[in-house]
Amino acid sequence: MSSVRCIFFTRPPVKQIIPKDVIMSTIRSSFVFTLSFVLTLSLLTLPTPAADKPVKVYILSGQSNMVGIGQVTGGGSRWGSEFSNPILSVYSGKYDSNTDYDKIEPMNTVQLEVFGGNKPSPYPGGGTQIVRGFIQIKTTGVYEFRPGYGESTHNMMEVDGQEVYRREPGKDAVHKHIKLVEGKKVPFKITYFTDHANGLGWIARVDIPGTLETVVKQDGKFPYLVDKPGNWIARDDVWYKGVVTATANKSLSIGCGASNNNIGPELGFGHIVGDHHDEPVLILKASQGNRSLGWDYLPPDSERFEHEGYIYAGYKDSPARWEIGTKPEPINWYAGKQYDDCFTATHDVLNNFDKEFPHWKSRGYEIAGFVWWQGHKDGGEPYARRYEQNLVHFIKTLRKGFDTPNAPFVIATIGFDGWNMEGPHKKVAEAQLAVSGDRGKYPEFKGNVLSVETRDFWREPDVSPKNQGFHYNQNAETYMLVGEALGNGMIQLLKANR
Incomplete structure (x- = not known):
């Protein structure tokens, strides 16, 4: 059989020429799409603008010095x-x-x-x-x-x-x-x-030593409190509201203490945290003078205890103590009533946030931290020796009550008589320092509870408006320094928990 040779011819590929304007249009479309995608992705990953973030709320509490007795002027x-x-x-x-x-x-x-x-x-x-x-x-x-x-x-x-x-x-x-x-x-x-x-x-x-007027306008301290003409500044990004006492309701400035002529630590504290946050800040203060942690502020679930022949009240018991073997006869107060009064009022404000603060309507809030300055009324036994355990329970109970289990909590020690403090008051100050998370005694408080020492801030009567030691001689510099220390302590905790 003869073989047949087949020869196949293939057509060479035709080179397609794409018009230049089509190529450029395609490139532009691709670039625009890519750029749009990148921008969209970037916007999704950008932090929420501060104007849309919840208001930062700080809850301050304590007794009369938290109420605020620092003098603004000597008055007239x-x-x-x-x-x-x-x-x-x-x-x-x-x-x-x-x-x-x-x-x-x-x-x-x-x-x-x-x-x-x-x-x-x-x-x-x-x-x-x-x-x-x-x-x-x-x-x-x-x-x-x-x-x-x-x-x-x-x-x-x-x-x-x-x-x-x-x-x-x-x-x-x-x-x-x-x-x-x-x-x-x-x-x-x-x-x-x-x-x-x-x-x-x-x-x-106007030059009474220790008034805010003298300290700021003559001594040149805390210059951020006044504008160039020397008028007191009111911050438009920090709002103050007090419940129970010190009931000012205004932009943070002077006059948020016991009267229009007084300040407490809220002034220095508010400036420090206000400078830190991009969001607006609410300082919500619930305080009352002449109150002890061992009786008036005793938190829920605190138990009775015995001491030298007496039973001392647990939460909601009345009176403060009674002899062992006798029946208690209630009075018109009970253990923990000040706790209930202060923090019920605080909850009422937060539960009606939009009504209380219409300028922040629909914005919402976030509890950013707690501040505590108290201790003078516990300067006797047996409350002084129980102060530490009461304070630990207070911190845990307050956080639980506001559903903020690890919210930053800053405590100012008492500082009466400065480093000459002794006796039961010294025991209270040491208890306040002991609960600080950086001391290591309470591991669960590490990085979220901090105590600040205030004894350096004591000022003697001869450089103060009054000779009134339990109110720090009404020295405004003391109240400002305590407030700043609390503010800086709070910022330290906030940064540690970013």
């Missing part, structure tokens, strides 16, 4: 006995700033029998009224004068030849402080700009 008092020989002169016509009234004769001159106090002096009116006399201060210091009441505040006052006050109609008052020496008699003059005039007025010493 109605003047009266400091003045002598007040003579009123009435000049013709309305007040004229171009007239030198010291060089012209008055129409009428009256020796005032009453000047200052609570009763207005009977000024005759009928022209420009100017009162002259002398003032003699009992204590050397720097003073601010506030002459007049209501409409009579439109005047100018001079002391020892210096203008110390001026308020023209329609304008704000301008004060200039003046230093006066104890016992030295100097002249004063008050020129009234309107027909409204009387002898009422107030005087305030």
Whole structure:
């Protein structure tokens, strides 16, 4: 058989030419898709903007020093006995700033029998009224004068030849402080700009050692508390609300203590944590003076105990103690009532968050930490020796009650008498230090409980507004330093748990 050879011819591939504009369009589309994908992925992984994050809530509690007894100013008092020989002169016509009234004769001159106090002096009116006399201060210091009441505040006052006050109609008052020496008699003059005039007025010493006014505006400490003109700053990113006592409800500033003229540790603390967070901060303070942890703040599930022939109350028992073998006779208080009062009020605020804080409506909140400053009332036995175990139980119970099992918890020790502290109060301070997580005694508190030492912040009475040791002599610097220490301690815990 003959073989047949087959030859196959294949068509060479045709080279396809793609137009350049199609290629570029495809590249652009691919680039846009890739870029969009990358951007979308990036946005998904970016942190939530601070404006959308929950409000950071710090719950502060304790007794009177947490309430806040640090003085802002020395206050003011109605003047009266400091003045002598007040003579009123009435000049013709309305007040004229171009007239030198010291060089012209008055129409009428009256020796005032009453000047200052609570009763207005009977000024005759009928022209420009100017009162002259002398003032003699009992204590050397720097003073601010506030002459007049209501409409009579439109005047100018001079002391020892210096203008110390001026308020023209329609304008704000301008004060200039003046230093006066104890016992030295100097002249004063008050020129009234309107027909409204009387002898009422107030005087305030503004350099009282240890007031916030002196510490900040004269000693130059804590400069972040004032603006350039020297006005107290109110933070728009930190809100304060107090329950039970110290019930201010406003942007954090002075006046969040026991009165408008007091501060507690919330001021220094609030500035520290406010600077740390991008989110807004709520300082929620629940405090009451003259309260012990062993009786008033005794947390739920605390048990009775015996000591020297007495049974001491457990949670909800009344009275505080009774003899072994006898039946307790209840009083109108029970163990733990202050705990219940303070933290029920705290829960009420948080349960109505949108209503309480409409400026944060629908934003929500997150409990960021707890702060505790207390201990003076436990400075006796048997509460001093039980303070440590009570505090451990308090921390655990409070966290459980707010469903925050590991929330940062910062404690300030008591610091009465500084490093000279002794006796049961020293035992309380040592107990407060013992629970700190960095001491190692309570492993479950490591990294989430911190005690800060405050004995360095004690200031003696001679550099303080008052001689009142159990209130740290009302020294505002002490309260600020305690607040800052608590704030820095809180930040330390927050950073450790990132």
